[in-house]
Every structure is written in structure tokens, then in C-alpha cells.
Amino acid sequence: xxxxxxxxxxxxxxxxxxxxxxxxxxxxxxxxxxxxxxxxxxxxxxxxxxxxxxxxxxxxxxxxxxxxxxxxxxxxxxxxxxxxxxxxxxxxxxxxxxxxxxxxxxxxxxxxxxxxxxxxxxxxxxxxxxxxxxxxxxxxxxxxxxxxxxxxxxxxxxxxxxxxxxxxxxxxxxxxxxxxxxxxxxxxxxxxxxxxxxxxxxxxxxxxxxxxxxxxxxxxxxxxxxxxxxxxxxxxxxxxxxxxxxxxxxxxxxxxxxxxxxxxxxxxxxxxxxxxxxxxxxxxxxxxxxxxxxxxxxxxxxxxxxxxxxxxxxxxxxxxxxxxxxxxxxxxxxxxxxxxxxxxxxxxxxxxxxxxxxxxxxxxxxxxxxxxxxxxxxxxxxxxxxxxxxxxxxxxxxxxxxxxxxxxxxxxxxxxxxxxxxxxxxxxxxxxxxxxxxxxxxxxxxxxxxxxxxxxxxxxxxxxxxxxxxxxxxxxxxxxxxxxxxxxxxxxxxxxxxxxxxxxxxxxxxxxxxxxxxxxxxxxxxxxxxxxxxxxxxxxxxxxxxxxxxxxxxxxxxxxxxxxxxxxxxxxxxxx
Numbered sequence: 001x002x003x004x005x006x007x008x009x010x011x012x013x014x015x016x017x018x019x020x021x022x023x024x025x026x027x028x029x030x031x032x033x034x035x036x037x038x039x040x041x042x043x044x045x046x047x048x049x050x051x052x053x054x055x056x057x058x059x060x061x062x063x064x065x066x067x068x069x070x071x072x073x074x075x076x077x078x079x080x081x082x083x084x085x086x087x088x089x090x091x092x093x094x095x096x097x098x099x100x101x102x103x104x105x106x107x108x109x110x111x112x113x114x115x116x117x118x119x120x121x122x123x124x125x126x127x128x129x130x131x132x133x134x135x136x137x138x139x140x141x142x143x144x145x146x147x148x149x150x151x152x153x154x155x156x157x158x159x160x161x162x163x164x165x166x167x168x169x170x171x172x173x174x175x176x177x178x179x180x181x182x183x184x185x186x187x188x189x190x191x192x193x194x195x196x197x198x199x200x201x202x203x204x205x206x207x208x209x210x211x212x213x214x215x216x217x218x219x220x221x222x223x224x225x226x227x228x229x230x231x232x233x234x235x236x237x238x239x240x241x242x243x244x245x246x247x248x249x250x251x252x253x254x255x256x257x258x259x260x261x262x263x264x265x266x267x268x269x270x271x272x273x274x275x276x277x278x279x280x281x282x283x284x285x286x287x288x289x290x291x292x293x294x295x296x297x298x299x300x301x302x303x304x305x306x307x308x309x310x311x312x313x314x315x316x317x318x319x320x321x322x323x324x325x326x327x328x329x330x331x332x333x334x335x336x337x338x339x340x341x342x343x344x345x346x347x348x349x350x351x352x353x354x355x356x357x358x359x360x361x362x363x364x365x366x367x368x369x370x371x372x373x374x375x376x377x378x379x380x381x382x383x384x385x386x387x388x389x390x391x392x393x394x395x396x397x398x399x400x401x402x403x404x405x406x407x408x409x410x411x412x413x414x415x416x417x418x419x420x421x422x423x424x425x426x427x428x429x430x431x432x433x434x435x436x437x438x439x440x441x442x443x444x445x446x447x448x449x450x451x452x453x454x455x456x457x458x459x460x461x462x463x464x465x466x467x468x469x470x471x472x473x474x475x476x477x478x479x480x481x482x483x484x485x486x487x488x489x490x491x492x493x494x495x496x497x498x499x500x501x502x503x504x505x506x507x508x509x510x511x512x513x514x515x516x517x518x519x520x521x522x523x524x525x526x527x528x529x530x531x532x533x534x535x536x537x538x539x540x541x542x543x544x545x546x547x548x549x550x551x552x553x554x555x556x557x558x559x560x561x562x563x564x565x566x567x568x569x570x571x572x573x574x575x576x
Contacts, residue, residue, distance in 0.1 A: 018101035021058040021119050021126065022047055022161065023065070029119050030055065032162035033089070034172065035100045036207040041068055041089040042197070043161030044177055045077040048087055057091060060099070067092040076200045082139035085177055086192065086200050101163065104171035105210030105274070106338060107315035108144040108193045109354045110135050113167040116176055118159030129153055131189060141311045143177060143190040155179040155189035164191045169338045171210070195273035211335040214276040215319040218361060220265035227263030232307035235267045238387060239309035239357065246476070247380055248405045250388045250398070264389065268359060271314035314357050321362035325371045332358065332379065346378065355383035364390045369397035373404060380405060402472050403464035410475040414456060417482045422449035424489045428496070435496045439503055440543040442496060446489040452482055503544050506553050510535050513560045525563040531556035
């Protein structure tokens with residue numbers, strides 16, 4: 001196949017010998033695929049449907065097309081819940097193993113730059129498209145949305161089954177499954193990440209590299225005690241960002257607390273795309289979850305849907321007990337960006353700018369918990385969300401973690417938020433003074449930032465280490481109060497604009513009907529003139545009472561319509 005591209009092919013592109021084009025036996029292009037091993041091709045089920053169809057596979061570099069059919073264990077069509085749509089083909093003639101791809105596990109986090117090579121209509125030799133990952137999407141959150149790097153550079157029919165390659169590392173991290181565009185430059189495409197492919201086709205594991213999302217020690221165990229439903233709901237709520245979108249959540253799970261331990265491991269298995277080997281937790285369709293069935297809980301009947309975290313809401317679950325800071329940093333960096341070069345793990349973390357959601361279990365059982373907190377602080381600074389699990393409520397590192405990773409950042413965040421609240425309130429007060437001179441009964445001016453700032457000063461006087469427990473409990477409530485104050489101020493601003501806009505709308509209506517009256521030669525109509533004078537007075541003389549002005553304008557409109565339709569035309573004598 002040729003290399004007709006929109007962007008220059010780099011050295012990695014020249015090595016993409018695993019790219020394949022899939023055609024029907026009569027020569028029509030169906031889509032793309034990825035060569036795995038010597039005789040397997042991964043693609044979308046809809047590309048080669050029906051399952052018993054024979055297709056032709058064109059390999060990179062040209063040569064004779066190779067026939068292929070779906071393997072007996074390689075067919076996962078689009079399911080009733082719209083998940084799936086993956087297929088594994090067997091080539092009729094094996095190929096060289098060194099030309100095959102290795103799929104790679106990398107969290108499909110937002111802002112990764114990726115590229116795809118597909119075969120749209122009119123470009124049989126194919127073309128590249130570049131994109132950035134935008135976030136989870138699609139059925140049961142199985143897909144990841146990809147936004148084009150440049151307007152108009154859109155995935156089209158003929159890209160389904162194409163590899164999605166990480167621009168930084170060159171790793172194949174998923175497969176194109178679909179696209180959308182409205183005929184203009186607006187559009188997006190969607191990929192199935194490697195770990196979701198593994199959920200449907202676990203036999204592909206032999207061709208997959210990269211760090212798994214979950215340490216084996218954190219897999220849910222068969223025969224474990226039922227989980228604590230309240231604790232499970234809090235964990236699921238944080239993972240989904242529903243009720244708690246904080247960057248750091250700290251919890252304690254004592255080694256002897258079997259119900260909390262079960263809830264934690266179950267949440268891990270449900271939240272990752274590829275459950276760890278031996279895990280009993282499996283993700284379920286939202287439809288089942290909303291019915292509150294046993295399936296909604298994954299394995300246990302009677303648990304509410306609020307205990308089910310979204311698929312893909314957890315990128316890494318790591319057991320740090322007995323590990324050094326260097327070992328933990330290596331695990332995180334390898335999962336975050338892969339092993340790109342010989343640079344240190346912390347350097348790879350610093351330059352990656354890939355925000356992950358990470359569960360860290362056994363913080364207080366690490367080799368050096370206090371040093372580990374420094375690494376965790378770096379991850380937070382990089383935009384990661386952390387769920388930190390301690391094993392003892394008396395651990396000194398727990399107190400320091402709450403002080404350094406929760407309390408101090410929250411104080412700084414709230415101070416910044418209050419600056420914005422004060423600025424919004426000041427602007428609303430200024431605008432209110434303007435509107436209040438023109439419209440009656442405007443809402444009161446917001447004035448809460450000053451009191452909140454006094455409260456923040458009091459909180460700052462507390463010792464984050466000594467008073468960490470009280471601050472951890474008080475700061476979320478205080479932050480919610482600040483957010484509510486900003487929302488109220490913004491709503492007041494919108495209400496002021498609505499009031500002024502309504503007055504201007506009534507003025508426009510009054511003028512339009514006055515012009516209509518003049519156009520029909522009825523400017524001297526006494527009924528309309530009286531109604532116009534009343535409405536004009538309310539709208540232009542002093543502060544406008546909108547309710548009274550609305551009624552007066554409505555009366556004028558009725559008077560105009562009466563004059564125009566009922567009074568005889570002076571020229572013809574006809575009644576209009």
C-alpha cells in the first residue's frame with residue numbers, strides 16, 4: 001500500500017508494517033485492521049460482518065492479498081447495549097512475526113495526541129488523521145472520544161478498525177470504532193482502548209504490553225464478605241465525580257475490616273476497563289444498574305446503583321505496602337506514559353502532563369510513607385486525582401497527608417475562589433446600580449464574600465497538623481458555601497440582564513406598534529393614543545415597573561389592532 005498522507009510520516013510511521021487494509025472479495029474497501037502475531041488481524045465486527053464472510057487483507061508493503069475469516073473465538077458483534085463490535089480474523093497464510101503490532105495499555109486520558117491511518121473513499125492508499133483524546137464516551141463509557149487536531153481533519157468511513165497510535169510513544173493504544181460529523185467542520189471520532197478490547201477478547205492478551213491497571217493484590221476475591229454499601233457508594237461517588245470532585249480523597253480501611261476491604265476491591269474491579277485476573281467484579285450496563293438488580297452490583301444482590309462507579313473512572317490501583325518511593329514512581333510512570341527512555345520515573349511524570357485517577361492502597365505501610373507523600377504531591381500538581389487508602393487511623397503519615405494534600409491545597413483553592421466571588425459580586429453590584437435606576441424591584445446586591453473571607457482567615461489560623469481532622473471536615477462545607485455564593489451572584493447578574501432586556505423588549509414592541517398605527521394612517525386614533533401615552537410613561541419616565549408596563553403595552557397593542565382592523569379606511573371606506 002502507498003503512503004499518501006496529510007502529514008509527514010515520521011520514523012515510527014515507516015515501521016508500521018502491521019497496518020492492513022480490509023477489502024471484500026470483489027475488491028471494495030471495507031475498512032482497516034491491525035496485524036497481530038503471524039496470522040491474526042484485529043478489526044471492528046461491523047467492518048467484516050457477517051461473521052461467516054471471507055474477506056481479503058492487504059498487508060503493508062504490498063504483495064498478494066491474503067484471505068481471512070473470523071476466528072471461532074473472535075466474534076463480538078455490537079451487543080444489545082451497543083458495546084462490543086470487535087473481531088479477530090485468522091489469515092489463510094501466516095506472515096512474519098516481526099511485522100506484527102503489539103497493543104499497549106495506556107490510560108486513554110484526555111489531551112493525549114494520537115494519529116490514525118485509514119482508507120476513505122477516493123484515497124485507496126490511505127491517509128493519516130491526527131487527533132487529541134477528549135474523554136470517555138459511547139455505550140457504557142467503553143469508547144473514548146477523539147477531537148481533530150485541525151478543523152476539517154476528520155475520520156471518515158474506511159477508518160473503522162484502524163490502529164490509534166500514541167504520538168509520544170508510538171504505541172498502539174486502541175482501535176477506531178466510529179465517527180460523527182454534521183457535514184461541516186464539526187466532528188469527532190471514537191476509539192476502543194486496548195483494555196476494553198481485552199474485556200471482550202481476552203485471548204488478545206498475548207499480543208499486549210504495558211502495565212496493567214490493577215495490582216493483583218487488589219483484585220476482588222471470590223467468597224469475600226458482602227461490601228459495606230455506604231462506603232461503596234462514597235467510593236463510587238468520588239470515582240464518578242458525582243458528589244465529590246475533590247482531587248484527593250483519603251480513607252481508612254483497617255486490615256480487619258472485611259466489609260470495607262470488599263467494597264474497595266469491588267469498586268476497583270468495576271471502575272477499570274480490564275479487571276485484574278481472578279477478579280469477581282465486572283462492569284454492568286447502566287440499564288441494569290437503574291433497576292437495582294443483583295447484576296447492578298456486579299456480584300452481590302440488593303446493592304443500589306449508587307455503588308457502581310463508571311467504567312474507566314480509575315486508571316491505576318497500586319498496592320504500595322512494602323514499596324519504596326522509587327518503585328512506586330516507576331509503577332506510576334510506566335502506567336502513565338510507558339517506558340519511553342532511560343530518564344527517571346519522576347522526570348517522566350513531570351513531562352507527561354497526563355492526568356490519571358489513581359487509587360493508592362496502604363500508604364502508611366510503604367517503606368517511607370513521609371517520602372511517598374512528596375511523590376503524591378507531585379501527582380496532584382500534575383492534575384491527577386488520588387484516592388489514598390490508609391490501614392490505620394493512628395498513622396502519623398495520615399495526619400501529614402491530610403494536612404499537606406487536603407488542607408493546605410483546599411485553603412489555597414478557597415482563597416482563590418473567594419477572590420473570584422468578590423470580583424463577581426463587585427461587578428454585579430455595579431451592574432445592579434445601573435439597572436436599579438431604570439427598572440423597579442431589582443434583586444438585592446450580593447454581599448457574602450467579605451464574611452466568607454473573615455471565616456477563611458479564622459480557618460487559616462488553625463494548625464493544619466494539629467487541627468487536621470476538624471479542617472478536613474470543615475473545609476468541604478466552606479468550599480461549597482463559596483461555590484454557592486458565586487452561583488448566587490452569577491444568577492443575580494443574569495436576572496438583572498433579564499429585567500433590563502425585558503424593558504427594552506417592551507420598548508421595541510411599543511415602537512413597532514406605533515409605527516404600524518402610522519403606516520395605516522391611524523396616528524390620531526384616540527383610544528390608541530391614550531394607551532400609548534400610558535405605556536410610554538411607564539417605560540421612559542423614571543424606574544420602570546415591568547408588570548405595569550407589560551400590561552400597558554398589551555393594552556396599546558389591543559388598541560392598535562382594534563383601530564387598524566375595525567376603523568373604516570378613509571380612502572376607500574372599507575373596514576380593515
